[in-house]
Amino acid sequence: MDNMNESLLEAYLFETDSLLAELDELLINAEASGTFSADDTNQIFRNMHTIKGSSAMLEYQSLMEISHHIEDLFFYIRDNGMDSLASKQKTKLFELMFESMDALRAEFEKVKNNEALATDVDTLTLRINHFLSKLKGESVSPSCEKEENIPSGNYELLVHFDQDCGMENLRAFMLVNALTQEGLSFTFYPADVETNPGSSERILQDGFKLFFDTEPLAKEAIEEIQNAGSIRSYEMITHVKETQKETPKSAGPEVAKPAIKQDLISVSLSKLDSLIAIVGEIVITESMVVSAPAAKNLRDDNFLKSARQLRKLTDELQDIAMSLRMVPVSGVFQRMNRIVRDMNKALNKNVKLTLIGADTEMDKTIVDGISDPLMHIVRNAIDHGIEDPETRKNTGKQEQPEVILSAKHTGGEVIITISDNGQGMDTDAILSKAENNGLLTKPAESYTKKEILSLLMLPGFSTNTEVTEYSGRGVGLDVVKKNVETIGGTVTITSERGKGSTTTLKIPLTLAIVDGMDLAVGNEIFTLPISNIKQSFKATAEEVVQDTNGLEMIQYLGEFYPIIRLNRLLDLERGVSDISEGILIWVESGDKSYCLFVDSLIGEQQVVVKPLPPYLNNFGIKNSGISGCTILGDGSISIILDGAGVYTAFAEAMAPKKQSEV
Amino acid sequence: MTSYLTFITDNLTFGVETDQVIEIITNYKIRSVPKVPDYIPGIINLRGQIIPIMDMRLRLGKEGTPYSDSTCIIILNISEQLMGLVVDSVLQVQDLDDNTISPLPTPKEDEPAKNLMTLKDGSVALLLESEKLVCSI
Numbered sequence: 001m002d003n004m005n006e007s008l009l010e011a012y013l014f015e016t017d018s019l020l021a022e023l024d025e026l027l028i029n030a031e032a033s034g035t036f037s038a039d040d041t042n043q044i045f046r047n048m049h050t051i052k053g054s055s056a057m058l059e060y061q062s063l064m065e066i067s068h069h070i071e072d073l074f075f076y077i078r079d080n081g082m083d084s085l086a087s088k089q090k091t092k093l094f095e096l097m098f099e100s101m102d103a104l105r106a107e108f109e110k111v112k113n114n115e116a117l118a119t120d121v122d123t124l125t126l127r128i129n130h131f132l133s134k135l136k137g138e139s140v141s142p143s144c145e146k147e148e149n150i151p152s153g154n155y156e157l158l159v160h161f162d163q164d165c166g167m168e169n170l171r172a173f174m175l176v177n178a179l180t181q182e183g184l185s186f187t188f189y190p191a192d193v194e195t196n197p198g199s200s201e202r203i204l205q206d207g208f209k210l211f212f213d214t215e216p217l218a219k220e221a222i223e224e225i226q227n228a229g230s231i232r233s234y235e236m237i238t239h240v241k242e243t244q245k246e247t248p249k250s251a252g253p254e255v256a257k258p259a260i261k262q263d264l265i266s267v268s269l270s271k272l273d274s275l276i277a278i279v280g281e282i283v284i285t286e287s288m289v290v291s292a293p294a295a296k297n298l299r300d301d302n303f304l305k306s307a308r309q310l311r312k313l314t315d316e317l318q319d320i321a322m323s324l325r326m327v328p329v330s331g332v333f334q335r336m337n338r339i340v341r342d343m344n345k346a347l348n349k350n351v352k353l354t355l356i357g358a359d360t361e362m363d364k365t366i367v368d369g370i371s372d373p374l375m376h377i378v379r380n381a382i383d384h385g386i387e388d389p390e391t392r393k394n395t396g397k398q399e400q401p402e403v404i405l406s407a408k409h410t411g412g413e414v415i416i417t418i419s420d421n422g423q424g425m426d427t428d429a430i431l432s433k434a435e436n437n438g439l440l441t442k443p444a445e446s447y448t449k450k451e452i453l454s455l456l457m458l459p460g461f462s463t464n465t466e467v468t469e470y471s472g473r474g475v476g477l478d479v480v481k482k483n484v485e486t487i488g489g490t491v492t493i494t495s496e497r498g499k500g501s502t503t504t505l506k507i508p509l510t511l512a513i514v515d516g517m518d519l520a521v522g523n524e525i526f527t528l529p530i531s532n533i534k535q536s537f538k539a540t541a542e543e544v545v546q547d548t549n550g551l552e553m554i555q556y557l558g559e560f561y562p563i564i565r566l567n568r569l570l571d572l573e574r575g576v577s578d579i580s581e582g583i584l585i586w587v588e589s590g591d592k593s594y595c596l597f598v599d600s601l602i603g604e605q606q607v608v609v610k611p612l613p614p615y616l617n618n619f620g621i622k623n624s625g626i627s628g629c630t631i632l633g634d635g636s637i638s639i640i641l642d643g644a645g646v647y648t649a650f651a652e653a654m655a656p657k658k659q660s661e662v
Numbered sequence: 663m664t665s666y667l668t669f670i671t672d673n674l675t676f677g678v679e680t681d682q683v684i685e686i687i688t689n690y691k692i693r694s695v696p697k698v699p700d701y702i703p704g705i706i707n708l709r710g711q712i713i714p715i716m717d718m719r720l721r722l723g724k725e726g727t728p729y730s731d732s733t734c735i736i737i738l739n740i741s742e743q744l745m746g747l748v749v750d751s752v753l754q755v756q757d758l759d760d761n762t763i764s765p766l767p768t769p770k771e772d773e774p775a776k777n778l779m780t781l782k783d784g785s786v787a788l789l790l791e792s793e794k795l796v797c798s799i
Contacts, residue, residue: 281710524694570696613705613714615743615796616698624697631707637693 012054014266016063016108019047021331023101028337031094035082044097045074051104053177056170062107062117068170069128070100076132089135096131098342100124155218157210159225159234161203168203175208179221186221187211269364272324279314279321280608280631286314287605287633315606325365329407329416330358332371336378336405343382349389349401351382356406362414366507369487370416373480377418377503378403380477385422385501395498397421419502425495427452434461453493457481485617514609516630518602518638519585521567522574525638527607527630528596532643534586536601541579551654554595556586564650565597566641570624575599589643596646605632609640625649664760666779668753668787669736671718672725675753675787677779682792684737684744686752692729703729706746713737715746716795721774740792747795756782763789 026043030036036044048071055063077085077093085093103124110117159175161168169190176188189209212218218236225234289295290307298304333355340353386392386401399421407416431444434455440447447455455461459478481491489507516527537556544563545553552563563584567575576582576599584595607630612621625646629639666677687708692715694704701720705712715735720726727750735746762780766773766788774795775788 277710284710572696610712612695613712613743613745615714615745616695616702616705618796619698619702621695621697626696629693629705629712631710631712635707636691637705637707637712639693639695 009058010268011266012058013108013112015054016051019051020101020105020108021334023047024338025334027094027097027101028334028341031341035090036077036093038078038081041074041078041082045071045078048074052170053174057174060107060111060117062119062121063104063111064170065121065125066100066104066107066128069125069132070097073128073132073135076135080135085135089131092131096128100128155212155236157212157218157221157225157234157236159208159210161208168208172203172208175225176210179210179224185213186217267324276321276325279318283314283318283606283608284631284633284635286310288635291633318606318608325363326361327364327367328359328361329367329370329414330355332367332374333358333405333407335371336374339375339378340382340403343379347383347388349382349386351386351401351403353378354402354404356404357408360407360409360414362407362507366414366487369483370489370505370507373483373491373505374405374416374418376477376480378405381418381420381422381501381503385420385424387423391423414507416505416507417502418505419500421500424497424499424501425453425456425493426497427495430455434458437461450494453495456493457491485622490622514607514630514640515604516607516638516640517585517604518632519566519598520600520602521570521572521598524572524574525602525632525636526566526598527605527638527640528585528587529640529643530604532587532589534588534593536583536585539579539584544579549654554584556584556595559593561586561593561595562650563595563597564646566646567598569646569650569653587643587646589647592644592647594647594650607632607638607640623649623652663757665755665757666787666789667736667755668781669734669749670751670753671722671749674722675781675785676718676749676775676790677756677758677781677787678736678738678790678792680755682738682740684739687735687737687746688733689731690735690746700726703748706735708737708744708746711744713744713746715748717748719748719750721795738792740796743796745792745796747792758782 023044026040030040048067052064052067052071055061055067082090103121107117107121159172161171172188172190179186188211190203210221212221222234222236290311295303295307336355337353340351343349344351381403386403387395387397392401401421403418403420405416405418407414409415427449430452431440431447434440434452435444439455439458439461457477457480459482461478477491484491484505484507487507489505492504492506493501494504495501514527515530517530517533519526519528539554543554545555545560547553552565553560554563555561563579565575565577566572567577579597582597582599583601584597585601587594587596609628610630611628612626622645625641625648627640627642627645629637632638665680667680667683668675668677670676690706690708692704692706695702695714701717703715703717703720705714707713717726729748734749734752736749736752738745738747758779758781763777764779765777766775774791776791777789778786779789781787
């Protein structure tokens, strides 16, 4: 396998992954409806067939074996229909399928991580076989052997495969496939290589025969055969016959495979990343060129026109480049279906999973990054959030237990919530456990509910250090938090006793482009998303009023708004302090409204959001209203503020002050 | 044999494995970041990458010096994260045998150096453990 082509493997991984994902979804839906429709059966058959073929090509024995047996099973089901199965058998079939899918996934992951594959998958394949033979035995199927027609042609190619290469029928079929793809028309014998494993013996004995009508066709085929693997020898035999029987090519299921993939290509992420990096550079360079002092004084219509055109094109280029990385979260969401299903079986809870906003698009890396945390939270919710049916009955809860998974865009963030209608969290129990583990930093009585819930996510609250199969209230939630933080997000938990809990993941769209307003404080530049800004205005010191805590406020358009001085909030040494010298920006974000005081506005600009170096997250600067940074036209760095975060940071900064004064 | 880059910070000579060194830069504008300890003067834009900067003097609890155009920043790759280290001056690269390295007689848990190495000219340098720089906050 040393000479295995990297790109071949990449293509295999990509294809198999999407096929397995397709099957996962299909299985869940089919189980819900209790049966496999004819389409389902066909699709399973086709997908398994493709997996088998490509796995065989790359010599992944275990994947090939499992998919091969499932294919056999569905070949039978396809011919006889699901109706031939008793309901008990159907349940068994689903169980078997889920188990096989898990096995395939597990093996696939091993391929992906370059680990050794399982050498022995007999236990599973034997059970599939056993099940199949039981099916065959119980229902009298009219599948009589088809008359075998030895096809013929003027030019015969006799192919012998390597001895001991195994699965000759499959290799023959792959050859047939390869030739079909070349657009050659031919017939072959044995014709049932695809479906009848027994044909491999015949191939072993007599060789695999291909028949062509014309010599050029046969010659082309020979070229193809020379490229194919595991072929010991081939020879061309010419029969010249007067009568030619037109034997239609056996219409295998492969032919029926829908060509959905045609307008999709898979690109490696690293190539995409370098593309996006270059586009980012172009955008910056463009604004450097256009805003260069020499260009600014230029009053040349042609230049201005071209500059505008360039601006427009780079904007478009950037939009497209950014959208390339965006994928819907549905893939990850769908995976939760499976978890809910398995847990329902194991815990007998009959939980309904509702997905909202599964088509929300996010950066690919982020979608991958939230998969594990989501899985963990969903498990937690079902395992501990949702009560068992008895308790539910006793507490008089009528509605079906439900876990709602939703994703939505708000400004520069994606908000993912996982809420359940279970029992909610026991804050007292959490507090006492935290106390036992020595995690409390102040007297237990002074903890607010919010603080108690955030205790759950402290490292050391749980004893597990990894996201594992097991969930417990708070087990590994610190890992969830860490995972989410590595992609720049935050986790908050809210809960109401008896009503349920909600976990909210706020995840920034990295790489997102933001329409920002550049602000100056001292000699430093900050960027605030335009979407947060309502208005900006000048004010005089007389208009500012103070409350007893020294909180500054201003009346604007009939309402009072708190004034947040950016230089004080962020402990900046510089920046004007006289209200009349600077400017107030009326910011609204979510339900928070306030006035941000800065030195001056610089101007509007589209900026590419870059996350701050992860190392800086150690200092909790995310909590001070900073969401990232960006590179300005002249190469300097501006720090991007987040409207809601600034308010939160401000409120937190005020809170201890209030306490000490009371 | 391992090669080490040696540099001086506040009269202390340090050595760091060259495998960890990406490059040495001067004359970069450091953008300060609010709400971080004083030993993090800020971040820089290194050809589109945002890299945090750490001041070695302040990190060691010494007196800082103002930055100038000739301030040296060593860009290190510390467990796959880039970090710029402001030092007084960079000396040279030396290939040293592993047996020239000996532990500090009185090691402390959170110090960023645990070992001493004897350089070719007989002087002694502290072997910088860059991971320690970032993990103990």
